[in-house]
Amino acid sequence: MKTAVIPEFFARLKKAMPEPETELEYDNVYQLLVAVVLSAQATDVGVNRATGPLFKFVKTPAQMVALGEAKLIDHIKTIGLFRTKAKNVIALSHLLLERHGGEVPRTHEELEALPGVGRKTANVVMNVAYGEATIAVDTHIFRVGNRTGLAPGKNPLQVELKLLKRVPDEYKLHAHHWLILHGRYTCKARTPLCPACVVNDLCTFKGKTVAA
Structure with a gap:
């Protein structure tokens, strides 16, 4: 062209x-991050179906950690690679609490240091949540x-x-x-x-x- x-x-x-907007459903930046991590090799429709009930009571990293990996698996088991994704979501939630005061960071470097977060996921969060031209x-x-x-x-x-x-x-x-x-x-x-x-x-x- x-x-x-x-x-x-x-x-x-x-x-x-x-x-234009993302078709993933979320209420805050943390939920967006989780949804994007779950969306790898999955459809937005499938992710929304799983996160709809989950996000009604899990809105923060602390609430996700309290939920635990086993119960998270119950919510996302319809999504591909759900065991690995559950492990990553719990791990990244711990790191957000330990390193970032429970907030989702704004830089590529900090985002990609989180389990399950690669360049694509970091770009989505930076674009959708923080208005960066990624x-x-x-x-x-x-x-x-x-x-x-x-x-x-x-x-x-x-x-x-x-x-x-x-x-x-x-x-x-x-x-x-x-x-x-x-x-x-x-x-x-x-x-x-x-x-x-x-x-x-x-x-x-x-x-x-x-x-x-």
């Missing part, structure tokens, strides 16, 4: 989705970046760095959500809905689908 058309690419996504590359954004020609890369980090370089500053804050929602509902993995795509003519994908 030529650099000259990228502003138009995001202008159209913005027009289609003026106020771009977390998940499977949808990786696909959209490569398929459209917007930010080709062999791995998520390459795509992220290319997006940070190519996305105009005025669109960086919401770029993560525009791209993930576009990938989730339009630029789908198996059968992209190219005829309904608002950026069809700007996309360089050679295997575009056509209207039936």
Whole structure:
């Protein structure tokens, strides 16, 4: 994709989705962090189904620690890798209490020092909770970046760095959500809905689908 058309690419996504938001459900930054950790290799719908009842009474790291790993597993056992995720959530909750006064830190370094928190999770928290212009590359954004020609890369980090370089500053804050929602509902993995795509003519994908 030529650099000259990228502003138009995001202008159209913005027009289609003026106020993009995460589809994970949460009431505070701590719950957001937990939800994002649980969302690895899982759907937002599946995570919300599990955290809905849980988040009604677990709103802080202290409450999560008090709940304990075994009871947490009971709440999240419908989510993939639930045992590992439960262990990480309890461990990161302990560290938040010990090192950060129960608050979720604001830097990449501090976030990625927490169990179960990688670069993608840190980027989501920094963007959604703290308004930082970070771009977390998940499977949808990786696909959209490569398929459209917007930010080709062999791995998520390459795509992220290319997006940070190519996305105009005025669109960086919401770029993560525009791209993930576009990938989730339009630029789908198996059968992209190219005829309904608002950026069809700007996309360089050679295997575009056509209207039936």
